[in-house]
Amino acid sequence: MQHIIDRFISYITVDTQSDPKSDTTPSTKKQWTLAHKLVEELKQIGMQDVVIDDKAYIMATLPSNLQKEVPTIGFISHFDTSPDFTSNDVKPQIIKNYDGGDIVLNKAENIILSPSYFDDLLQYKGNTLITTDGTTLLGADDKAGITEIITAMEYLIQHPEIKHGKIRVGFTPDEEIGRGAHHFDVAAFGADWAYTMDGSQIGELEYENFNAAGAKITIKGKSVHPGYAKGKMVNAILIANDFISQLPGHEVPQKTTGREGFFHVHHMKGEIELAEIEIIIRDHDLKKFEQRKELLQYITENLKAEYGDFVSLDIKDQYFNMREKIEPVMHIVEIAKEAMESLGITPIIKPIRGGTDGSQLSYMGLPCPNIFAGGHNFHGKYEYVPVESMQKAVDVIVKICELTAKR
Ligand SMILES: [Zn+2]
Numbered sequence: 001m002q003h004i005i006d007r008f009i010s011y012i013t014v015d016t017q018s019d020p021k022s023d024t025t026p027s028t029k030k031q032w033t034l035a036h037k038l039v040e041e042l043k044q045i046g047m048q049d050v051v052i053d054d055k056a057y058i059m060a061t062l063p064s065n066l067q068k069e070v071p072t073i074g075f076i077s078h079f080d081t082s083p084d085f086t087s088n089d090v091k092p093q094i095i096k097n098y099d100g101g102d103i104v105l106n107k108a109e110n111i112i113l114s115p116s117y118f119d120d121l122l123q124y125k126g127n128t129l130i131t132t133d134g135t136t137l138l139g140a141d142d143k144a145g146i147t148e149i150i151t152a153m154e155y156l157i158q159h160p161e162i163k164h165g166k167i168r169v170g171f172t173p174d175e176e177i178g179r180g181a182h183h184f185d186v187a188a189f190g191a192d193w194a195y196t197m198d199g200s201q202i203g204e205l206e207y208e209n210f211n212a213a214g215a216k217i218t219i220k221g222k223s224v225h226p227g228y229a230k231g232k233m234v235n236a237i238l239i240a241n242d243f244i245s246q247l248p249g250h251e252v253p254q255k256t257t258g259r260e261g262f263f264h265v266h267h268m269k270g271e272i273e274l275a276e277i278e279i280i281i282r283d284h285d286l287k288k289f290e291q292r293k294e295l296l297q298y299i300t301e302n303l304k305a306e307y308g309d310f311v312s313l314d315i316k317d318q319y320f321n322m323r324e325k326i327e328p329v330m331h332i333v334e335i336a337k338e339a340m341e342s343l344g345i346t347p348i349i350k351p352i353r354g355g356t357d358g359s360q361l362s363y364m365g366l367p368c369p370n371i372f373a374g375g376h377n378f379h380g381k382y383e384y385v386p387v388e389s390m391q392k393a394v395d396v397i398v399k400i401c402e403l404t405a406k407r
Pocket of ligand 1: 078142
């Protein structure tokens, strides 16, 4: 366990925050520091074909130790951390044998990680927790995943009696700004399927995510002196208001859960001459997703009929539910499920209310469900990870390699 703690801390103490405003890959130069360190470490534990490209994508191979042909599988994590909160100078705290009470993250600032607010904590009584000092995020998202993959590879190298096929490892920059899969060379990776180790709570196994689109509505108005405006003024603000009021009021993020989709109006600005609305559309069900896009079209046409040709709509698809690509190869989920069950972990299979790199990779030809990495409260100062969950994730990776070779 100490080995996992040391390895994890050696990663989280390197700042790798990504930046959505940057056009380069990686989006921040500082991501190279950890990337180079990971390359050295992969070589040092005995991985083969360790390669880093000019965009900091890392790939490595653990060769098969079998005579027969078995599928090549991969494990993928990202080494950047969220732009939402700083990862500069992470000072982890280690709480051994957690007693189920409040954890003081920062005494001076009175920042407390409490199970009365974060009740997930209670399931980790007796575990060793790694937390922040309340001033940064932790970076378990997704350096826990990297720790687990490297530790599992090291274990397999040290235990040649465990038989497995060819295993590929991939580490990416810039997942947190939605670009982790963009430059991922699926052909060079050459795996039949892969798993992202990027979920949260122990047991999580995910192969469903939202279908996602973004819509921008632009409304042009006509400004006329209000005293003489009758029959002449077109007020873009009021038309924007009309548009929003025609959306189903209950289908919003704050009133939906599980497989319920929504419209999320996340940006608006308006003057008489010009108003803009930005909406994201999310739905697991492809048919309902299309219907949502049609509704925006319908509202636009109605407003045009009423006010004239002042309203325009632009919808762009963002990503799709990976379920469509996973269902034809459900054995890859079954293997992960069986691996967890054989280790006494109850699989928690639920649809993700978001997207993952795995969903993009699945559409790029690499079916890629997501497995827990163990951390909680990502992207903020309350982030923490139980070391026992990281250990279990290592065991799951090893077991998946073993089971894939046996099938
Ligand atoms: Zn992540």
